[in-house]
Amino acid sequence: MTQLHGQQLVSKLDADGTLTVELAGFDVPAPTGTQVVIRVEAAPINPSDLGLLFGPADIEGATFTPGKIVARMPEPAVRAMQARHGMAMPVGNEGAGTVVAAGEAPEAQALMGKRVTCFPGGMYATHAVADARMCMELGDEISAEQGASAFVNPLTALSFTETMRYHGHKALVHTAAASNLGQMLVKICQADGIPLVNIVRSEAQVAILKGIGAEHVVDSSKDSFLADLAIAIDATKATMAFDAIGGGKLVSQILTVMEQVSNSGAAYSRYGSNAPKHAFVYGALDLSPTVLTRNFGFVWDVSGWLLTPWLGKLGAEIAAKMRSRVLAELTTTFASSYKAHVTLEQALTREAATDYNARRTGEKYLITPNG
């Protein structure tokens, strides 16, 4: 085949703290073996992408020129990210598009001309290379937009319930619960009969979740938050939480309420209850430290949670089952919605970048590189 030339969005951090995010031309590699080249039609901007794209850099104060953003990265982050200094890193975890070239392997050849969704990285580009065995074919009735977010959020939401089973818990608490991911979790828990406490930050978000049938929705912006949370945790007996926020006291508050509920009516023990309480931090919407007051006894766990190692821990059989379910329910349980569609160039404008970098719940952007 002839050499394809494409454009891709890259993020480069220099040792002096300069972050450059720009569109760069690149030669699309000729696929070999099970590789396929995908002409990218839709790729979502997830919070996990923003970590690599901008991190904690000062985007409000950045310089914007067509196809290029130059921003300052704060010094502690510059040091922490030493391993990426000087490297132009492609961005975009997942997306959907059409296979336009394929390696010689039958799995790759079988996808020629097909619309697929995948999770290879580097999807903020006109073209991306993926392994055919990791692609899911979308079929004619599902658009690239509908199929663009088939991995990160759906597999994360499904893995939350599998992580719960893995650790022997029976009900969940979820924060930032009005997100696309949160709405998927509401639908999964409804279908699977898992009691779920949704914590959101506004009346409008309460309405969104009530609108899709969520039973327990608690608004952390209200004065009655802790009392409301106690009622919901008592009703569900939830002992495991997934937190997208990370910073501040919310995780600590959830554990405190779980401890109060499990201890209620019990004799005093200076060490607290022996009831397990486990909170996973899977996001960092708030980059400030997690503050644990530890007024919840000595039987508790707070852990980081990341999709890839957890997929490994859950095993191939559960992973395959989850992928089948995502494909079957892509336009129902796992439907995503977007605030705006932008081209690669538009994604690098001040208006777009400051808006999607605010990471507001329910305001996700979709990049349409060939749109």
Place this chain on the structure above:
Amino acid sequence: MTQLHGQQLVSKLDADGTLTVELAGFDVPAPTGTQVVIRVEAAPINPSDLGLLFGPADIEGATFTPGKIVARMPEPAVRAMQARHGMAMPVGNEGAGTVVAAGEAPEAQALMGKRVTCFPGGMYATHAVADARMCMELGDEISAEQGASAFVNPLTALSFTETMRYHGHKALVHTAAASNLGQMLVKICQADGIPLVNIVRSEAQVAILKGIGAEHVVDSSKDSFLADLAIAIDATKATMAFDAIGGGKLVSQILTVMEQVSNSGAAYSRYGSNAPKHAFVYGALDLSPTVLTRNFGFVWDVSGWLLTPWLGKLGAEIAAKMRSRVLAELTTTFASSYKAHVTLEQALTREAATDYNARRTGEKYLITPNG
């Protein structure tokens, strides 16, 4: 037998925030079944006892009269400890003494007149009741003082290494490492070939641990602390920590250094390394919140650690093995040292109470109720 009258130290918190710690007379119950009555000769004041005895009450500002302390408890603690309001709670987890009465069961009768060590609670008293099956007989060559601390610290130190094996880790970090417990852990790890990083807070504590042969001792009061810690963690490849302090940033710093060491030389990943890192908080020498900066990726755990549930988790076989080892090495590996001996009355003086309540490493008190 005739009714025995004894004296015991009790701690009572009233709903109005008044904490009363006093010596109270009590009728020693007649033992039945496997119960034995122990004339208490020595009982240590461990940090875990101070939680029930005083908690966060203002002992500096308390009123002291002979045999009685009256102090104010801060309001949040009064609320958190609602379940103990108005109850006069006996204090003193563990201790040693002589069996002076026994229930009809052969296990109990076999201990009559014997010196034993046990862990029944209520040991700050002239007499305490214990289950014979939970007592360890000390034999003639071991004094009550030598046998008084045979449970809390020895089983905790041994359980740290078993917890490490349970989770598949190979080396440990320990904080407040110059404590009696810390010195036991040094000796256990030496005997068992477990690499151990000891974190202490002064030059004097470095000297104590070096004096008993500890290899890796890091002083957190030095400017070079984080660099020194990185060298020690790199040398030991420690990926699990036990922290007695709880409050502040130390746990976060340990996880950060573990992440840097495990990531060193690796390609940049925005999500951090996949190397497990686990910190257990088993004490609360600093009651302020635990502050986690989360600059150590997404594969990490911070957990509470408490002896009793962990003994259950490790199982009866390991627990029995640990008890045998403690008894065999009570005057070597598991020897404790005390700053002062006090009677029950002396323990309630301003001079003693403010001194032992400062919880300074290596300054443990021993109560000798019949001494």
